[in-house]
Amino acid sequence: MSVEEILEILKNKFPNFSFNFDNSLPVDSYIIIDPIQLPEICTFLRDDEKLQFDNLMNLSGVDDNNAKKEKDENGNEKLVGRTLSVYYHLESMKLNHKLNLKVSAPIEKPEVESVESIWKCADWHEREAFDMFGIKFLNHPNLIRILMPYDWEEGSYPLRKDFETPEYYNGMKIPY
Amino acid sequence: MSFLDQEFTDNNIVITKSEDLLNWARLSSLWQLSFGLACCAIEMMATSASHYDFDRFGVIPRPSPRQADVILISGTVTLKMATRIKRLYEQMPDPKYIISMGSCANCGGPYWEHGYHVLKGIDRVIPVDVYVPGCPPRPEALLEGLLKLQEKIRNERLRKTA
Numbered sequence: 001m002s003v004e005e006i007l008e009i010l011k012n013k014f015p016n017f018s019f020n021f022d023n024s025l026p027v028d029s030y031i032i033i034d035p036i037q038l039p040e041i042c043t044f045l046r047d048d049e050k051l052q053f054d055n056l057m058n059l060s061g062v063d064d065n066n067a068k069k070e071k072d073e074n075g076n077e078k079l080v081g082r083t084l085s086v087y088y089h090l091e092s093m094k095l096n097h098k099l100n101l102k103v104s105a106p107i108e109k110p111e112v113e114s115v116e117s118i119w120k121c122a123d124w125h126e127r128e129a130f131d132m133f134g135i136k137f138l139n140h141p142n143l144i145r146i147l148m149p150y151d152w153e154e155g156s157y158p159l160r161k162d163f164e165t166p167e168y169y170n171g172m173k174i175p176y
Numbered sequence: 177m178s179f180l181d182q183e184f185t186d187n188n189i190v191i192t193k194s195e196d197l198l199n200w201a202r203l204s205s206l207w208q209l210s211f212g213l214a215c216c217a218i219e220m221m222a223t224s225a226s227h228y229d230f231d232r233f234g235v236i237p238r239p240s241p242r243q244a245d246v247i248l249i250s251g252t253v254t255l256k257m258a259t260r261i262k263r264l265y266e267q268m269p270d271p272k273y274i275i276s277m278g279s280c281a282n283c284g285g286p287y288w289e290h291g292y293h294v295l296k297g298i299d300r301v302i303p304v305d306v307y308v309p310g311c312p313p314r315p316e317a318l319l320e321g322l323l324k325l326q327e328k329i330r331n332e333r334l335r336k337t338a
Binding site for chain 2 (some may be wrong): 147148149158163165166169170172173174175176
């Protein structure tokens with residue numbers, strides 16, 4: 001089944017939800033959805049007879065680094081509109097079709113609903129996205145660091161574009 | 177007349193300096209801590225295997241730091257691992273030696289610029305005796321590193337000299 005056909009099914013099933021479809025990039029096309037509506041849509045994608053997305057192949061965070069300069073009332077420039085995104089690569093092993101989803105959240109409040117209860121393998125992937133980008137997955141049962149040490153500095157996320165390597169960790173100098 | 181001035185009737189006697197004897201004993205039985213980190217560890221295993229046969233130098237892998245003389249830092253040392261390595265090193269009895277194997281352990285290797293998680297050289301945490309260059313070093317290079325360490329031990333002094 002093609003992505004366009006799946007999108008039609010979703011639009012008919014959830015008429016009140018917003019779906020954006022992006023195939024402008026020279027990569028696999030993806031459907032952009034709202035982070036709050038994610039669990040409902042994903043449960044449907046997994047359980048529907050015609051779709052049967054039984055495998056979450058990949059879940060990864062991205063820093064879109066898309067901040068724009070804006071002037072406030074005093075004429076000072078500030079950066080606004082930067083978002084963090086999560087991409088989901090779904091596959092149906094039974095029906096052999098694939099689908100990519102994307103959700104975005106503002107960097108000031110990077111909250112996305114967890115899909116751990118839908119695909120168990122999202123457990124570790126979401127912890128990784130949390131550890132590297134600081135994306136909070138709501139309703140995740142154990143959202144703690146997975147790669148960085150547990151005593152790594154709070155609020156320091158290495159794969160964010162504005163990350164700066166700290167000078168020291170536990171008395172060990174980090175930069176070369 | 178001194179004991180040493182007599183002629184020995186038994187011809188199975190060798191006379192040497194105790195320093196040389198101890199050094200020779202140490203360098204001929206360097207028990208290494210069985211410990212690997214990354215790609216270099218695969219080369220280390222190859223060095224231990226039959227083709228290169230590390231054992232013929234008296235190098236025997238030991239599973240406990242309390243029974244080991246030498247620790248081979250074979251691979252990328254992450255910040256998370258560095259504290260564990262330091263603890264292992266501190267658990268080893270003296271005299272103890274360290275071979276830093278490969279670019280990562282020497283200076284951070286390919287992670288030197290963007291590796292926020294990598295220690296840029298194990299010598300920032302523990303003192304190193306021999307650095308083996310390479311990425312990863314071939315078994316021959318590691319053997320050379322061991323021979324260099326043996327040379328170093330052969331010339332050790334028991335007494336502190338001014």
